[in-house]
Amino acid sequence: MTERELVEKIKTSRRVVVLTGAGISTDSGIPDFRSPNGLYSKYPEYVFDIDYFLSDPEGFYRFWKEALLPMSEAQPNRAHLLLAELERRNLIEAVITQNIDGLHQKAGNKKVIELHGSIFEYHCMECEKPYTLEQVKKILDSDTIPRCGCDGLIRPNIVFFGESLPVHALDEAMRYAQNCDLMIVMGSSLLVYPAAQLPVIAKKHGAGLIIVNKDRTGLDELADAKFDVNLSSFAEVLMQLL
Ligand code: ZN
Numbered sequence: 275m276t277e278r279e280l281v282e283k284i285k286t287s288r289r290v291v292v293l294t295g296a297g298i299s300t301d302s303g304i305p306d307f308r309s310p311n312g313l314y315s316k317y318p319e320y321v322f323d324i325d326y327f328l329s330d331p332e333g334f335y336r337f338w339k340e341a342l343l344p345m346s347e348a349q350p351n352r353a354h355l356l357l358a359e360l361e362r363r364n365l366i367e368a369v370i371t372q373n374i375d376g377l378h379q380k381a382g383n384k385k386v387i388e389l390h391g392s393i394f395e396y397h398c399m400e401c402e403k404p405y406t407l408e409q410v411k412k413i414l415d416s417d418t419i420p421r422c423g424c425d426g427l428i429r430p431n432i433v434f435f436g437e438s439l440p441v442h443a444l445d446e447a448m449r450y451a452q453n454c455d456l457m458i459v460m461g462s463s464l465l466v467y468p469a470a471q472l473p474v475i476a477k478k479h480g481a482g483l484i485i486v487n488k489d490r491t492g493l494d495e496l497a498d499a500k501f502d503v504n505l506s507s508f509a510e511v512l513m514q515l516l
Contacts, residue, residue, distance in 0.1 A: 275499035277508070277512055277515055278515055280484060280499070281516060283484075285365060287455050287456040288455055289367050289454045289455050289456070290365060290366045290367060290455070290456045290457075291366065291369075291457050292360075292366055292457075293371070293462060293469060293472055294357075294369060294370070294460045294462065295373065295459075295463065295469060296373060296461060296462070297462060297463070297487055297505060298351075298371075298373070298377075298460050298461035299351075299373055299375050299377055301353065301505065302350060302351045316341075317337055321334065321337045322434055322435050324435065324436040327434055331427055332418045332419050335418065336418075338430075345374075345393060346376070346394065348377060349377075349380065350377045350380050352507075354380070354381035354383075355513075356513050357383055357460075358382035359513065359516065361385065362382070367385065368387060368450050369387070370389065370447045370451075371386060371389065372389050374390050374391055374392050374393050387443050387446050387450070390439070391430070391431045391432035392432065393432060394406065395407075395430070396429060396431060397431060398424060399426050401426055405420075405428050410428060410430075447468070448475065451472040451479070454476055454479075455481050457472070457476040457477075457481050457483050457484070459483070459484070459486065459487065459491070460505060461487055463489065463490075464492040464493045470492055473493050474493070474496065483496060484501070485497040485500045486501040486503065487502070488502060
């Protein structure tokens with residue numbers, strides 16, 4: 275399949291859903307987790323364990339300041355902007371993402387399902403009061419651990435290892451996977467559940483599957499077409515063909 279044929283396919287499909295992973299954000303300067311320069315080359319994998327967060331919130335928030343706060347200032351790249359344009363033209367129904375960086379929303383997408391939560395949202399673990407990233411940042415300017423007025427620990431609304439995915443987001447993602455007629459995967463190696471399960475569900479319900487990812491993925495054999503390319507260059511080509 276050529277890029278031109280893919281654009282035609284998107285335009286002639288009725289319900290297109292896009293699934294994105296860390297690979298779509300690397301060109302925005304966000305390190306992925308497992309690549310040679312990824313987060314895990316600098317920090318131990320347990321920084322995202324819920325047990326670590328609960329036992330050493332101060333340590334977690336030090337990591338947060340160094341690694342996650344800069345992520346919140348990243349800007350969308352051409353691949354994010356392409357998906358925003360596709361939504362504006364009613365060519366895609368939704369973006370399902372494994373990313374917590376909020377870049378799809380920054381690019382302008384309205385329908386975004388965040389499977390792993392967002393670094394922009396927080397809440398108190400005792401009274402559930404919601405907090406924004408800005409509020410947490412402010413508290414951390416004068417304290418080492420963000421605490422609520424009720425003295426509860428404030429946590430990010432992200433899915434730590436050892437926690438289950440938000441049921442509502444997962445249900446919604448499953449519904450989109452079952453009902454779409456074309457699923458496009460961008461920048462995910464499709465090795466982690468449930469992201470890896472969604473294209474399988476889509477395929478089982480008769481949808482086409484396109485994978486755009488630099489390097490192999492766990493589901494290349496299942497795809498109708500695979501583009502092994504840099505995502506933002508690929509997006510630039512598609513944008514011109516739209
Ligand atoms: Zn509270």
